[in-house]
Amino acid sequence: MVTVRAPATSANLGSGFDVFGLALERPADVVRVERADETTIEVTGVGRQYIPENPAKNTAGVVAEELDAPAHIEINKGVRPSSGLGSSAASAAAAAVALNELYDRGLTPTELVRVAAEGEAAVSGEAHADNVAPAILGGFTIVTDEDVTQVDASIPVVACLPEIVVSTRDARQVVPQSVEIDELVSTVGDAATLTAGMFRNDPELVGKGLRNNSLTGARESLIKGFDAVRESALSAGATGVAVSGAGPSVLAVCREGGQSSVASAMLDAFFDAGVEARAYPTSVGSGAAIL
Ligand SMILES: Nc1ncnc2c1ncn2[C@@H]1O[C@H](COP(=O)(O)OP(=O)(O)OP(=O)(O)O)[C@@H](O)[C@H]1O
Numbered sequence: 292m293v294t295v296r297a298p299a300t301s302a303n304l305g306s307g308f309d310v311f312g313l314a315l316e317r318p319a320d321v322v323r324v325e326r327a328d329e330t331t332i333e334v335t336g337v338g339r340q341y342i343p344e345n346p347a348k349n350t351a352g353v354v355a356e357e358l359d360a361p362a363h364i365e366i367n368k369g370v371r372p373s374s375g376l377g378s379s380a381a382s383a384a385a386a387a388v389a390l391n392e393l394y395d396r397g398l399t400p401t402e403l404v405r406v407a408a409e410g411e412a413a414v415s416g417e418a419h420a421d422n423v424a425p426a427i428l429g430g431f432t433i434v435t436d437e438d439v440t441q442v443d444a445s446i447p448v449v450a451c452l453p454e455i456v457v458s459t460r461d462a463r464q465v466v467p468q469s470v471e472i473d474e475l476v477s478t479v480g481d482a483a484t485l486t487a488g489m490f491r492n493d494p495e496l497v498g499k500g501l502r503n504n505s506l507t508g509a510r511e512s513l514i515k516g517f518d519a520v521r522e523s524a525l526s527a528g529a530t531g532v533a534v535s536g537a538g539p540s541v542l543a544v545c546r547e548g549g550q551s552s553v554a555s556a557m558l559d560a561f562f563d564a565g566v567e568a569r570a571y572p573t574s575v576g577s578g579a580a581i582l
């Protein structure tokens with residue numbers, strides 16, 4: 292039997308649509324696997340009622356199929372599904388690391404990122420790896436068609452999750468298919484600034500580059516209260532705010548020790564908009580770990 296914890300993640304970071312991702316210290320999924328003749332899945336924890344136990348429809352089950360590693364898989368969800376915090380990716384990442392160990396497959400962490408991305412494809416329709424990469428490797432990750440680059444970073448953040456459900460599949464429908472050259476230029480500037488900030492562990496630079504463009508900003512309208520939440524977070528000391536993944540979570544980058552006041556401000560703004568929410572004051576964290 293092997294047990295693995297894999298963290299929540301935040302993809303896109305405003306300027307890096309389908310490219311950037313960040314591992315959060317919390318929340319996380321815990322997945323336990325045991326050898327079996329055929330794959331079965333049992334789900335407990337947050338939002339379990341929304342998660343299919345049919346292996347062909349569960350990201351962890353698809354990973355078992357990809358690795359030819361049948362198992363009884365117990366998933367304890369800490370990351371709410373359809374949260375914009377990489378819920379489906381956390382299970383896929385944990386299952387990939389656990390089954391690789393259980394069956395002694397010998398795949399490298401980067402190879403496991405590609406396997407876990409197939410799990411994501413099964414639920415969102417496309418094999419994007421921007422959540423599974425940080426969920427496995429930890430830190431800040433940059434995913435392209437050919438490569439995954441990982442940077443260890445230490446940046447305080449708040450992930451604020453409202454009681455709104457936005458599925459990645461639906462949220463991808465609202466993304467424009469093209470951008471103007473001016474916007475492309477400013478997005479490249481933001482992405483480069485954010486990346487430099489991650490290398491320097493500088494929340495000011497990361498916050499400057501964490502700005503929605505027309506691709507990631509298209510999701511703002513799906514999040515009731517978004518503008519007020521962003522303004523409140525910035526007034527409370529956040530250095531940058533963007534939609535987390537496909538939403539509805541909102542990610543704010545904070546200065547050292549600034550998470551509590553930013554989290555309170557974001558919760559108050561959601562409350563004033565009539566939306567219940569919970570906040571995770573946290574930091575950039577490590578990737579999937581065998582317990
Ligand atoms: N193991 C799993 N954990 C969570 N969701 C799963 C799992 N397997 C399948 N799903 C399905 O995936 C969907 C949730 O994934 P989705 O990508 O929409 O949300 P997310 O992973 O929280 O968000 P994001 O990718 O934007 O960060 C739900 O429809 C859920 O039923």
Ligand SMILES: N[C@@H](CCO)C(=O)O
Pocket residue numbers: 302303308309310419421422459462463536537
């Ligand atoms: N890059 C993906 C992340 C969500 O899984 C998106 O924004 O659709």
